[in-house]
Each structure stands twice: as C-alpha cells, then as structure tokens.
Amino acid sequence: NAGVTQTPKFRVLKTGQSMTLLCAQDMNHEYMYWYRQDPGMGLRLIHYSVGEGTTAKGEVPDGYNVSRLKKQNFLLGLESAAPSQTSVYFCASRQSTDTQYFGPGTRLTVL
Amino acid sequence: GQSLEQPSEVTAVEGAIVQINCTYQTSGFYGLSWYQQHDGGAPTFLSYNALDGLEETGRFSSFLSRSDSYGYLLLQELQMKDSASYFCAVRPDTGGFKTIFGAGTRLFVKA
Numbered sequence: 554n555a556g557v558t559q560t561p562k563f564r565v566l567k568t569g570q571s572m573t574l575l576c577a578q579d580m581n582h583e584y585m586y587w588y589r590q591d592p593g594m595g596l597r598l599i600h601y602s603v604g605e606g607t608t609a610k611g612e613v614p615d616g617y618n619v620s621r622l623k624k625q626n627f628l629l630g631l632e633s634a635a636p637s638q639t640s641v642y643f644c645a646s647r648q649s650t651d652t653q654y655f656g657p658g659t660r661l662t663v664l
Numbered sequence: 665g666q667s668l669e670q671p672s673e674v675t676a677v678e679g680a681i682v683q684i685n686c687t688y689q690t691s692g693f694y695g696l697s698w699y700q701q702h703d704g705g706a707p708t709f710l711s712y713n714a715l716d717g718l719e720e721t722g723r724f725s726s727f728l729s730r731s732d733s734y735g736y737l738l739l740q741e742l743q744m745k746d747s748a749s750y751f752c753a754v755r756p757d758t759g760g761f762k763t764i765f766g767a768g769t770r771l772f773v774k775a
Contacts, residue, residue, distance in 0.1 A: 584761060595751060595767040596707070603761050611762060643706060651695050651755050653763065655706040 554579050557656035559644050565662045566634045574629040574659050576644030582654075584647045585627040587611075587619060589640040590658075596643065602627055634663045666690040668752055668766035675772040676742055684737045684769045686752035693754040696728045696735045701768070702748045710750075711737065739771075747773045 560575045576585065583604050588596040598611030600619040608619045616638060618630045627646075631638060639662050645653040668688045676682040686696065695714040699707040713719050713728035713735060725738040739746055749768040756764065 586763075593770075596765040598762055601761060609761070645707075651697050651712060651753075651763070652709045653697075653699075653707075655708070657706050 556580065557644055557646055557654050559642075559656035559659050561659060562657065563660045565664065566631075567664050568635060570634050571630070571632050572634065572661075573631075574642055574644075574661075576627045576629070576646075576656055577625055578627075578644075578646040578654070579625060580646060580648070580654065581624070582646035582648045583624075585621065586645045586647075586653065587617070587627065587629045588643045588645065589613065589638075590643060591640050599629065599642075634661075636663045639663045666754075666756055666764050668754065668764060670750075670752060670766040670769045672767070673770045673772065675774060677774050678742055678744060680742050681738065681740050682742060682771065684739075684750050684752075684771065686735045686737070686766055688733050688735075688752075688754060690754055690756055690764070692757040694757055695755070696726070697753045697755075697763075698724075698726050698737045699751045699753065699765075700748050701751065707751060742773050744773050744775065747771055 557578045586601045587599040597613050602608050602621040605624040620628045642659045644656040647653045697712045698710040701707045711726035718727045723740045728735040749770050751768045752766045
C-alpha cells in the first residue's frame with residue numbers, strides 16, 4: 554500500500570496562475586482533508602470530503618476549490634494564485650476512527 | 665470557540681522524560697489525538713485517548729482528563745530522533761467530521 558500520495562511535491566507559481574494539487578489514497582477511506590501549514594504553525598483545514606461526490610468548506614476555504622469525483626482522489630485547485638497562498642499543503646484521509654493518515658506534502662511558492 | 669493550547673517549545677536532555685501539555689476549550693469531542701512531525705516531513709499519528717486515563721505505546725504515553733479539559737503526551741527515555749514538533753488534536757462531536765489541531769510544540773532534545 555502506498556498510503557496517501559500527493560502530486561506534485563514542489564511547485565513555483567507566478568501570481569495569477571492556476572494549478573491543481575492531486576491527492577490519492579489506496580486505503581478505501583471515506584474522509585479526505587486538505588490542510589495548509591505555514592512556518593511554525595499548526596494545520597489549518599481548507600476543505601474536506603465525507604465521501605465520493607461530496608465536499609465541504611473548512612476553516613480557510615477562500616481562494617481554493619476542491620473536487621472528489623472518485624473515492625480515492627481529492628483534488629485541490631487554486632484558480633488565481635496569490636503570494637498569501639505560499640505554504641505547505643497536506644492531504645489526509647481517515648476511515649471511521651479519528652486517526653488521520655497524511656501525505657508527504659506539496660511545497661508551493663507563489664511569486 | 666474551539667481551541668487547543670500547547671507550549672510553543674520544550675527542551676530536554678537525551679535520556680530524560682518530557683511532558684507536553686495540551687489544554688482545550690471545546691464543548692464535546694470524540695477523543696484527543698497526538699501527532700509527530702519532523703522537519704520537512706508529514707504529521708504521523710502517535711496516540712489517541714477516547715476515554716480519560718493513560719494510554720501507553722512503547723516510550724510514548726498519552727493522558728486525558730475531560731473534567732480538567734487537559735491532556736498530555738509523555739515521552740520517556742528521550743532520544744535525539746524525538747526532536748520534532750508534536751500536535752494535539754480533537755474532533756468535535758458537533759459537525760464532527762473536522763479535526764482541530766493545536767499550533768504544535770517544538771521539542772528540542774540535547775545530548
């Protein structure tokens with residue numbers, strides 16, 4: 554099992570560009586999450602999904618969109634990147650327990 | 665509101681015991697989780713307390729007291745590799761698909 558994987562690992566964007574981050578899990582988990590982590594800070598929830606075809610807003614959803622067309626994939630989109638979106642993005646999944654399994658992260662820099 | 669508070673930094677000596685506290689303000693939750701994150705890495709699950717009391721997993725133990733709105737992570741026989749950030753987290757039982765993370769405690773283990 555690969556667990557949770559994220560693509561890409563690193564990305565540099567210019568202000569106004571768009572991109573999509575892909576998260577994939579092979580554990581058949583229902584719940585998936587996108588977080589951002591800024592230096593020296595904790596994890597802030599962007600969006601989450603409680604099952605295929607569902608999405609919901611988290612704590613900091615502005616400027617991001619998500620889709621969960623397949624159970625194993627959760628996509629995070631930035632339509633018009635801003636420097637404030639420079640961060641490390643983590644995807645996580647879980648099943649019925651509270652334990653979340655995290656991907657390795659995507660380090661995004663917006664110039 | 666719902667929040668978790670942890671000390672920002674703790675320093676301890678190799679071989680010693682260290683306790684990382686987590687106090688919370690949330691009306692109700694399913695359990696208290698602890699995650700470890702090394703620099704440049706992803707958070708990984710360490711321990712979970714669904715009920716009050718002590719849970720032991722090798723050198724790590726975690727404690728929860730709902731009546732005191734308090735929990736802690738205890739690390740024994742500290743090793744240099746334990747230098748990392750440690751996050752406590754709860755999943756509120758209202759709107760209960762989301763998890764709230766503390767800002768994290770940076771542990772420095774000295775030789």
